[in-house]
Amino acid sequence: MMYSEDLGAEIIAAATKINRVTRSLDKAGRIIMATGRGGTGKSTFVALTSRYLKSPLLLLDIDPDQSLGTMLGVDLESAKVKTEAEREVPVKSISDLASDIEEEDAFTELAGSPATVKIPWLLRWYTQYRSEKFDLISLGPKWTEGDYRSANFLFEFIIPAIGENYANIVIDSPAGLEHLNRKVVSRINDLFVIVDPSRKSVTHVERVKKITEQVGITYDRLFLVGNYEFDVESEHYLERTGETYLGKMEYDVDVKQSNLMGKSLLDLPEDSPACLSIKQIMAGAGYEV
Ligand SMILES: Nc1ncnc2c1ncn2[C@@H]1O[C@H](COP(=O)(O)OP(=O)(O)OP(=O)(O)O)[C@@H](O)[C@H]1O
């Protein structure tokens, strides 16, 4: 597949214009990101918090693994979306759409309109899985360097283009720091760092702070959340970071089991240990739950 520099330039120019003209980044709902080291429980955290956040709610999965959908009971392989012309088509990841745009398939439908108009429509028609409780968009896997860049360009459009339709936007990150380096999202309201009980977590938090500062990602508040393996001793390590620790996600055998079986975490009972602890964590951050 060819990567077109022109397309990249066109998308960036359009994104800047969308931002400038509408100041839509400012109008977007509250932007929440969960980040952390591998396997700490980021996706579980996002799936469970989604139960307590006000609608309209948009979930963004930037992990190429796309495991968030499964945790929410969504099968993205078979999910369909309805285009404006009432056509039912398989939902696309941002990467799929980026490839279509590069092959110019997607653009023929909207020939003539400028990118600022075309791209938000394409995002709405093809990438937005919709359900009563939430909408879900995933970045999807990228195979080449070119895919990487164009999918990222396109991803940067989502919040400026449709963010203002949502009260809350929650982003599930892949493991590590790379997505912060790539500045996939530039403005965050609440950044939740999910930490495991190891000294490496302290270093991780310090790196998150340094990278966001260096690449110019802004956030209003940073919170630390202990994962299900956390213990009191590890809480002391975190004091060194000087950041607010909200408590831990309780170990919950039903969470483990549901994830193992590919069952939805939305079906867990309200009084399950994981749900109760998530509620407490959210309340600690000042959310109405
Ligand atoms: N509260 C919990 N109780 C029991 N098991 C949990 C809990 N939270 C997470 N787990 C288990 O930990 C594992 C990792 O969870 P999860 O996939 O949410 O982590 P992640 O940080 O999103 O991982 P990745 O870095 O691969 O994206 C899963 O097997 C999950 O079932």
Ligand SMILES: [Mg+2]
């Ligand atoms: Mg995950």
